[in-house]
Amino acid sequence: MDITRRGFIQLGSLPLLAGCVEMNKKPVVGRVRARQLGIRIGEMPTGPLNAITDIAGVEVGHTTLISGQGKLDIGTGPVRSGVTAIWPGRNIVNDYLPCGLDAPNGNGEMSAMLQIRQMGVLTSPLCLTNTSSVGMVYDALLGLQPTDGLPPGVPLVGETWDGYLNDIIGRHVKTEHVEAALSSARSGPVEEGAVGGGTGMVCYEFKGGIGTASRQMQIGDADKKYTLGALVQANHGWRSQLRIDGVPVGQALPVSTGAGDLNSILMIIATDAPLLPHQLNRIARRATHGLAKTGSISGNSSGDFALAFSTANPVSREDFWRGEGYSMTSLEQFHIQPLLQAASEAVEESIINALCMAVDMDGVDDRHVPALPLEKTRDIMQVHGRLFTPQQPGDETDSDV
Amino acid sequence: MFRTVETGYCLAIFLEQWDAPPGRYFLSYTARHGFSALIGNGVVDEYRTISAPLLVCPTALLGKIYDAGMLLADRRDVDAPLDLGWPPLCMGIDVEPPSRQLRLAANWQEQFLAVLTGQTPGVVNNWNITTDSSRAGSYRIQVIRCGGPGPRKRVTIIGTDAPLLPGQLTRMADRDDSGLTLAVASGNRIARSGADHPQEIAVVSEEILEQLTEGVASLLA
Numbered sequence: 184m185d186i187t188r189r190g191f192i193q194l195g196s197l198p199l200l201a202g203c204v205e206m207n208k209k210p211v212v213g214r215v216r217a218r219q220l221g222i223r224i225g226e227m228p229t230g231p232l233n234a235i236t237d238i239a240g241v242e243v244g245h246t247t248l249i250s251g252q253g254k255l256d257i258g259t260g261p262v263r264s265g266v267t268a269i270w271p272g273r274n275i276v277n278d279y280l281p282c283g284l285d286a287p288n289g290n291g292e293m294s295a296m297l298q299i300r301q302m303g304v305l306t307s308p309l310c311l312t313n314t315s316s317v318g319m320v321y322d323a324l325l326g327l328q329p330t331d332g333l334p335p336g337v338p339l340v341g342e343t344w345d346g347y348l349n350d351i352i353g354r355h356v357k358t359e360h361v362e363a364a365l366s367s368a369r370s371g372p373v374e375e376g377a378v379g380g381g382t383g384m385v386c387y388e389f390k391g392g393i394g395t396a397s398r399q400m401q402i403g404d405a406d407k408k409y410t411l412g413a414l415v416q417a418n419h420g421w422r423s424q425l426r427i428d429g430v431p432v433g434q435a436l437p438v439s440t441g442a443g444d445l446n447s448i449l450m451i452i453a454t455d456a457p458l459l460p461h462q463l464n465r466i467a468r469r470a471t472h473g474l475a476k477t478g479s480i481s482g483n484s485s486g487d488f489a490l491a492f493s494t495a496n497p498v499s500r501e502d503f504w505r506g507e508g509y510s511m512t513s514l515e516q517f518h519i520q521p522l523l524q525a526a527s528e529a530v531e532e533s534i535i536n537a538l539c540m541a542v543d544m545d546g547v548d549d550r551h552v553p554a555l556p557l558e559k560t561r562d563i564m565q566v567h568g569r570l571f572t573p574q575q576p577g578d579e580t581d582s583d584v
Numbered sequence: 585m586f587r588t589v590e591t592g593y594c595l596a597i598f599l600e601q602w603d604a605p606p607g608r609y610f611l612s613y614t615a616r617h618g619f620s621a622l623i624g625n626g627v628v629d630e631y632r633t634i635s636a637p638l639l640v641c642p643t644a645l646l647g648k649i650y651d652a653g654m655l656l657a658d659r660r661d662v663d664a665p666l667d668l669g670w671p672p673l674c675m676g677i678d679v680e681p682p683s684r685q686l687r688l689a690a691n692w693q694e695q696f697l698a699v700l701t702g703q704t705p706g707v708v709n710n711w712n713i714t715t716d717s718s719r720a721g722s723y724r725i726q727v728i729r730c731g732g733p734g735p736r737k738r739v740t741i742i743g744t745d746a747p748l749l750p751g752q753l754t755r756m757a758d759r760d761d762s763g764l765t766l767a768v769a770s771g772n773r774i775a776r777s778g779a780d781h782p783q784e785i786a787v788v789s790e791e792i793l794e795q796l797t798e799g800v801a802s803l804l805a
Binding site: 246300301302303332402403404407457459460465498502503504505506507508509510511512513514515516517518 | 780
């Protein structure tokens with residue numbers, strides 16, 4: 184039986200509901216991404232991997248630090264932390280990329296914001312980690328910058344607070360962990376959930392962390408397809424706020440375990456569409472729409488940052504700093520609408536993927552954060568008529584839709 | 585670079601002919617000291633471009649001048665696309681005699697449009713408008729100042745034919761201390777194009793930008 188969500192709604196949900204319930208009674212084994220569960224966010228087709236690495240040249244690597252258990256012993260553990268590294272391009276320190284920013288609530292840290300706002304370029308790999316590790320990671324990234332007389336680029340480090348589960352004061356993320364994340368970065372599927380910088384993060388009071396998704400679109404009549412991908416480090420929200428594809432899932436699930444709203448999210452967007460920095464600011468702003476659709480209101484204490492970069496317009500350091508100038512290409516403003524939608528959808532799905540892929544975790548002082556219960560979530564989605572049926576294994580992407 | 589036209593109660597600053605084909609120029613602004621007499625900036629904030637003449641008028645006339653700017657845009661395209669004159673960007677200043685004493689003729693909008701479209705000659709405003717220009721390398725820079733007294737109520741408009749991106753124009757505007765400083769570059773004209781053909785946009789290096797901002801700072805000093 185082949186029922187897409189759209190078809191399901193068009194046909195009317197009631198006569199079909201019983202059949203669908205039967206179809207989705209299979210147990211969920213392990214953790215699966217939202218689409219494997221039957222959740223489809225938005226309308227646009229995904230890229231082949233449904234990940235930020237669908238953009239050519241973008242690579243992601245993690246260093247995950249998990250050790251110790253029980254009572255907090257600062258400097259010893261328990262450790263539930265790490266660093267996630269994103270290469271926008273392997274030669275980013277020499278070939279800068281246009282970049283834009285948005286911050287729906289700025290109680291956090293994302294270094295290089297001033298450089299991006301002033302100069303509109305990204306000059307560093309991006310590293311996502313915890314609040315206390317920003318300086319150390321920044322220092323490690325600074326070592327990548329050339330020292331040839333041209334001004335060095337500014338390292339980009341973003342943080343969210345993992346102190347509910349992690350010995351955050353102990354500063355367990357070291358230079359070698361940054362280097363390991365950078366050197367392990369690959370294109371291809373991205374590991375999600377409680378990994379890398381997302382290891383100790385909590386999202387809507389469930390285990391959160393790293394999530395990713397992508398969208399593809401055709402702009403104009405040419406065969407050229409553009410891709411936009413997102414990666415989030417999700418550490419925000421009250422459980423009651425959680426919505427998945429518009430369904431108030433958080434209100435239907437058991438009460439909080441006490442983690443509360445840990446307040447922050449980092450949203451990284453990459454695209455191969457040719458855009459200028461001020462256009463990328465607009466793309467970054469749409470990340471907030473995706474965030475909001477999962478229920479967040481960007482609380483007063485949130486450090487919610489969105490960054491968007493384009494791989495289509497690399498600029499050499501030499502041309503950027505010296506000489507007469509350079510050229511970029513730009514989609515005309517009237518044509519970027521699909522990218523705005525893609526940014527919103529990809530961020531929304533990235534957050535849901537982070538929840539779906541993260542596992543239960545115990546941390547400091549035996550605090551426990553449960554993973555999102557997938558079967559219950561599936562049942563809730565089913566009741567609301569917001570479940571589609573993956574047609575076969577591997578149907579979690581739908582670039583051919 | 586700029587062509588200015590005065591109407592007796594408005595200073596219009598043109599980057600190109602009022603009825604030019606669809607096109608836009610990058611523009612940025614910085615407001616300080618509580619300056620708030622500005623209409624039309626929402627679209628500038630979003631798209632960082634302008635396709636209409638820049639209009640400076642007594643603060644009390646902002647609404648009327650904006651409306652007249654809309655009439656001018658309507659003559660280009662009633663659908664008001666943002667590359668055909670929408671929105672007019674209108675800046676308010678204090679003038680002598682005070683704004684409330686200004687008397688507009690009953691047919692002032694027709695007169696206004698006739699001047700802006702070149703059908704009739706302008707009328708000198710008798711405001712304290714200063715214009716200065718110089719070169720920085722191979723590029724021209726121009727500064728128009730009006731309003732006051734003092735920097736808090738002053739409007740400064742910086743123009744250059746260099747190809748600057750909006751963020752670079754913001755940095756140029758930041759070299760000033762007026763209540764409102766607006767910077768616009770004619771070095772890239774963004775014309776309509778098919779989605780299949782991204783436009784090539786020229787950008788100056790940091791080195792050239794520094795020369796330009798230093799040149800602007802000298803003009804502003």
